[in-house]
Amino acid sequence: MNILITGGAGFIGSHLSRYLIGKGHKITILDDFSNSSPANIRDMLLNRQIRLVKGDVRDAKLINEITDGIDIIFHLAAQIHIDKSILEPKYTFDVNVLGTLNILEAARKRDFEKIVFASTSEVYGTALKDRIDEDHPLNPQSPYAASKAAADRLCHAYSKTYGMNVSIIRNFNTFGPFQKDTGYGSVIPIFIRRVLENKPPIIYGSGEQTRDFMYIDDAVHAYDIIMNKNADGALNFGSGRDITINDLANLIIRLCGKDLTPVHVESRPGEVMKLCADTSKSRALGFEPKYTLESGIQMLIDWTKKYKFDEWKI
Ligand SMILES: NC(=O)c1ccc[n+]([C@@H]2O[C@H](COP(=O)([O-])OP(=O)(O)OC[C@H]3O[C@@H](n4cnc5c(N)ncnc54)[C@H](O)[C@@H]3O)[C@@H](O)[C@H]2O)c1
Numbered sequence: 001m002n003i004l005i006t007g008g009a010g011f012i013g014s015h016l017s018r019y020l021i022g023k024g025h026k027i028t029i030l031d032d033f034s035n036s037s038p039a040n041i042r043d044m045l046l047n048r049q050i051r052l053v054k055g056d057v058r059d060a061k062l063i064n065e066i067t068d069g070i071d072i073i074f075h076l077a078a079q080i081h082i083d084k085s086i087l088e089p090k091y092t093f094d095v096n097v098l099g100t101l102n103i104l105e106a107a108r109k110r111d112f113e114k115i116v117f118a119s120t121s122e123v124y125g126t127a128l129k130d131r132i133d134e135d136h137p138l139n140p141q142s143p144y145a146a147s148k149a150a151a152d153r154l155c156h157a158y159s160k161t162y163g164m165n166v167s168i169i170r171n172f173n174t175f176g177p178f179q180k181d182t183g184y185g186s187v188i189p190i191f192i193r194r195v196l197e198n199k200p201p202i203i204y205g206s207g208e209q210t211r212d213f214m215y216i217d218d219a220v221h222a223y224d225i226i227m228n229k230n231a232d233g234a235l236n237f238g239s240g241r242d243i244t245i246n247d248l249a250n251l252i253i254r255l256c257g258k259d260l261t262p263v264h265v266e267s268r269p270g271e272v273m274k275l276c277a278d279t280s281k282s283r284a285l286g287f288e289p290k291y292t293l294e295s296g297i298q299m300l301i302d303w304t305k306k307y308k309f310d311e312w313k314i
Contacts, residue, residue, distance in 0.1 A: 001025050001026070001071040001072055001113070002025075002026045002028070002069055002071050002072075003020055003025050003026065003027050003070065003071065003072045003073070003074065004027075004029075004030060004066065004067060004073045004074070005017055005020075005027060005028070005029050005030070005073075005074045005076060006031070006057050006073070006074070006075050006076055006077035007030075007031055007036075007076035007077030007078060007118075008027070008028075008029030008030065008031055008041070008050070008074075008076065009029055009031035009033060009036040009037070009038065009040050009052075010035060010036045010040070010077075010080075011036070011040070011174075011176070011178050011179040011180070011186075011216070012076055012118070012171075012174060012216065012219060012220075012223075013029070013031070013036075013074070013076045013077075014036075014041050014044075014178055015216050015217075015219075015220050016074060016076075016220055017029060017041065017044060017050060018043075018044065019220045019223075021044065021049045021050070026051075027044075027049070027050045027051070028050070028051040028052075028066060028070065029041065029050050029051070029052050029053065030053045030055055030057065030062075030063075030066060030077065031052075031053075031054065031055075031077065032054065032055060032056045032057075032077075033054065034079075035079075035080065035081075035180065035184070036180075053066050056099075057075075057077040057099035057100075057102060057103070058094055058095060058098055058102065059102075060102045060105065060106075063102045063105075064106050064109075067103075067106040067107065067110060068110075070110075070112070071112065071113045071114075072112065072113050072114045072115070072116070073103060073107060073112065073114075073115045073116070074118070074223065074227075075099075075100060075115060075116065075117050075118060076118040077095070077099060078095060078096045078118065078147075078148070079091060079092045079095045079096055079144070079147075080144065081144065081184040082142045082144045082145070082268070082270060083184060084144075084184050085142055085143040085144035085147065086142060086143060086268075086269060086270065092143050092144055092147050093143070093147050093150075095147075096144070096147035096148060096150075096151050097147050097150045097151050097154065099151075100117065100154055100155065101154060103115065104155065104158045104166070107158075107164060108158065108162055108164065112164070112165070113165065114165045114166075114167060115155070115164065115165065115166045115167070116166075116167045116168075116169060116223065116226055116227060117151065117152065117155040117166060117167070117168050117169070118169055118171070119148055119149075119151070119152040119155075119168050119169060119170045119234060120145070120148050120170060120171060121170055121171065121172040121173070121238065121275050121277065122140065122141075122142070122145035122148060122272065122275075123138045123145055123148050123149040123152055123170065124137070124138060124139065124140075124170075124272075124275070125137075125138070125139030125140055125141045125145065125272055126139070126141065126273045126274050126275075127273075127274040127275060127276060131240065131276050131277060131278035132236065132276060132277060132278055133236065133278035133280065133281070134170070134233060134234050134236055134278075134281055138153075141270045141271070141272055142269075143270075145272075152170075152234065155168050156168065156233075156234075165230075167226045167227075167231060167235070168233070168234035168235065169222060169223065169226050169234070169235055169237060170234050170235065170236050170237070171214065171219055171222060171237050171238065172212040172213070172214055172236070172237065172238030172239070172275060172276075173187075173188075173211045173212060173213045173214065173238075173275070174214050174215075174219040175188040175189065175214075175216065175296065175297075175300060176215055176216025176217070176219075176296070176299075176300060177216070177300060177303045177304075177307070179216075181193040181304070187211070187245065187248070188213065188248070188252070188297065188300065189300065189304070191248070191249055191252045192252055192297070192300060192301055192304050193304065195252055195253055195256045195260060196256055196301070196304060196305065198258065199260075200263045201249040201252065201253070201262045202262070202263050202264075202265055203245050203246065203263065203264050203265070204245075204264075204265060204266070204267050204268045204271065205264070205267025205271060206246075206264070207244060207245045207249070207262065207264060208244050208246065208273075209244065209271055209272065209273045210242035210243060210244050210245075210276065211242060211243065211245070211248075211275050212238040212239055212240065212241060212242045212243075212275055213238075213239060213243070213248075213293050213296070214238050214289060214291075214296075215289070215291035215295075215296030215299070216296075217290065217291065218237075218289040218290055218291055219237065221287065221290075222235075222237035225282065225285050225286060225287055229285045229286070231281070231282075231285060235281055235282045235285070236278060236279055236281065236282060237282050237287060238276070238277030238289075239277070239279075239289050239292075239293065240276070240278070240279050240289075241276065241293070242274065242275060242276035243293060246262065248293075249262040250262070251293070251294065251297065252297060255294070255297055255298055255301055256301055
């Protein structure tokens with residue numbers, strides 16, 4: 001199949017691209033590299049395994065052009081950082097909502113097999129019950145979460161209105177190699193990098209906020225399921241277990257073999273206090289996470305130690 005992956009040079013997109021190439025698909029990546037480096041996809045570029053389009057998902061004309069001849073779109077391109085969304089809500093809305101609208105509009109004019117939209121567990125806000133199922137109300141607490149909720153519902157509306165095959169994947173926090181570990185990065189790679197550099201993890205607020213983490217290979221499996229099975233409505237993917245950020249920091253310190261004490265700073269506005277997935281629906285479709293949090297973190301520590309940080313800059 002001819003597959004377009006928007007945001008394909010990013011963390012999840014680069015892993016997904018590699019996986020789908022392995023399955024014999026032809027991959028086009030659209031990315032503006034606003035939050036990624038060509039180093040993430042260098043192997044695929046050198047081996048001429050992908051068609052790379054450097055461009056912006058907000059560019060409707062470009063989206064129309066590059067979707068010609070495409071069978072499936074995985075729409076992952078997004079401004080993903082909560083902190084940045086607080087500083088730049090309009091930019092976040094434009095990329096995440098209008099960018100999604102461009103994808104849906106291009107698809108509406110053509111005969112697509114499927115569109116997969118990367119939504120997120122953040123759309124739910126703080127859990128109102130122990131585990132969040134897909135029927136949990138959407139109570140986004142940050143401009144990022146609100147933009148993803150808007151795009152998520154836009155996808156739903158397009159599937160109902162126009163009969164398009166749009167699947168919505170609501171991943172809980174995902175981690176693994178090639179995820180950014182500086183600046184607007186993500187908590188696990190940032191903690192690992194700091195601890196390996198003998199610096200204490202910095203925790204926002206009390207650290208009692210919880211998250212449900214899934215290793216990248218399990219997330220790619222989730223995408224495989226959503227590509228090949230027809231689910232009705234959105235689907236949660238996660239480990240089904242949550243951990244406090246305090247316990248996460250101490251786990252990383254222990255696995256890195258260091259003696260450090262986390263530092264607490266002021267909590268962030270819009271912080272979600274509890275996220276834990278009810279994955280009954282995705283499990284019924286065959287989803288079974290293979291990696292524990294500890295084994296995934298150990299693999300990422302080993303990878304981070306081997307990886308030359310300079311390569312991010314290539
Ligand atoms: N990482 C997670 O824990 C997680 C969890 C749930 C959902 N998601 C969703 O999965 C998707 C991928 O997340 P990720 O962690 O790989 O993030 P990422 O930032 O690594 O990947 C997103 C990619 O989109 C690109 N991009 C940003 N704005 C663009 C634009 N205007 N035009 C073209 N490309 C643009 C970035 O350069 C980046 O390569 C996102 O939609 C995110 O909301 C991620």
